[in-house]
Amino acid sequence: MLYVRRHFIYTRFLTLPNLGFTYTLGQRLVPELIENFSSQVHNQKITFSLGQSNSHDLLDDLIHEKYDLVLSSLVTQLHDQETDRLLNFYPIVQQEIVAALPNDHPLAQKPHLHLTDLANEPFIMYSQNSGLRPLIDKIFAQKQIRPHIKFQVEEDYTMVGFVQRGLGVALVPHLSHLDPDTVTIRHLEDNQLEHELYLVTRQNKFMTPSVQRFQEFTRQYCWQHFTQPQQLI
Numbered sequence: 001m002l003y004v005r006r007h008f009i010y011t012r013f014l015t016l017p018n019l020g021f022t023y024t025l026g027q028r029l030v031p032e033l034i035e036n037f038s039s040q041v042h043n044q045k046i047t048f049s050l051g052q053s054n055s056h057d058l059l060d061d062l063i064h065e066k067y068d069l070v071l072s073s074l075v076t077q078l079h080d081q082e083t084d085r086l087l088n089f090y091p092i093v094q095q096e097i098v099a100a101l102p103n104d105h106p107l108a109q110k111p112h113l114h115l116t117d118l119a120n121e122p123f124i125m126y127s128q129n130s131g132l133r134p135l136i137d138k139i140f141a142q143k144q145i146r147p148h149i150k151f152q153v154e155e156d157y158t159m160v161g162f163v164q165r166g167l168g169v170a171l172v173p174h175l176s177h178l179d180p181d182t183v184t185i186r187h188l189e190d191n192q193l194e195h196e197l198y199l200v201t202r203q204n205k206f207m208t209p210s211v212q213r214f215q216e217f218t219r220q221y222c223w224q225h226f227t228q229p230q231q232l233i
Contacts, residue, residue: 017211020051020058021071022131023155025197027177029093029233030071037217046210054154055131059083062200068211069218070200073131088201092222093233095173095195097139099186100159102166108184115143115188122150122168124159132195136171139193174232194232 021030030050037043053061055072062070063078063086071092075083083089099118101108107117125147126133140147150168153159159170163183171188173195178185199218201207207215226233 016047016049017069017208017214018049018051018067019069019071019214020053020061020067022055022058022073022197023052023157024095024173024175025071026052027175029197033218033221036221037214040217043213043217046214054127054129056129059087059200062087062202065202068201068207069215071218072198072200073135074196074198075131086203088203089198090200090219091196091227092199092219093197093226095197096232097135097171097188097191097193097195098174099188100163100170100172101184101186102163102169103181103184104166105169105184108186110186112189113186114190115139115145116190118169119143119145119147121148123147124151124153124162124168124170125149126159127152127154130154132173135193135195139171139191142193143190176233197233 019030034048038046051058051061051067055075056078058067058070058072059075060078061067074089077083099113099115107113110117126136151162153162156172156175159172160175160178160183162168163170172185174185199215199222201215225231
């Protein structure tokens with residue numbers, strides 16, 4: 001009986017890291033990380049509990065211990081508190097910010113597209129809860145553009161759906177597996193800002209061996225496959 005209980009505790013100690021991540025990262029990065037992590041023999045018994053949301057809600061849930069680790073954008077304040085007093089932010093990958101246009105839009109086939117070309121277009125924007133919103137606002141501000149915001153949404157593929165229906169254009173992170181028949185994705189010649197994504201942990205919080213192992217793997221994997229070769233996702 002004692003052996004069974006110890007085995008149960010040991011198994012629980014190894015399994016079920018609670019991982020939260022933004023919607024965009026469910027397309028490629030998180031499946032890629034878990035696939036490669038789980039392919040290592042000593043990690044094969046480790047399972048995950050997964051959740052998705054916007055960066056603000058993910059980090060709030062991390063602070064309240066719903067998650068062990070979060071992959072998200074940088075959020076500097078939550079509930080009037082500085083997040084760097086509560087959380088550790090480790091940069092792991094970057095995404096290019098691109099324009100999403102309806103396939104039949106007059107600018108969809110323009111040889112070189114600039115953000116200023118879109119200045120008078122109606123925009124589908126990320127909501128204020130999105131970790132991407134401050135970056136998108138900064139991109140517009142650098143070009144002194146005040147976008148005409150027609151709709152605000154929270155999730156990438158909802159935004160793409162609105163663009164597909166001709167309800168506006170959008171700035172989105174590069175979505176590598178997006179069906180090209182859905183919308184036209186264009187590089188912006190006059191934007192150098194990229195979306196930085198982070199692995200986030202609570203400060204001074206004990207981690208089980210499985211959580212610690214996945215955290216170390218994620219940082220090392222992203223350094224080798226993205227940061228060092230300067231590869232965007």
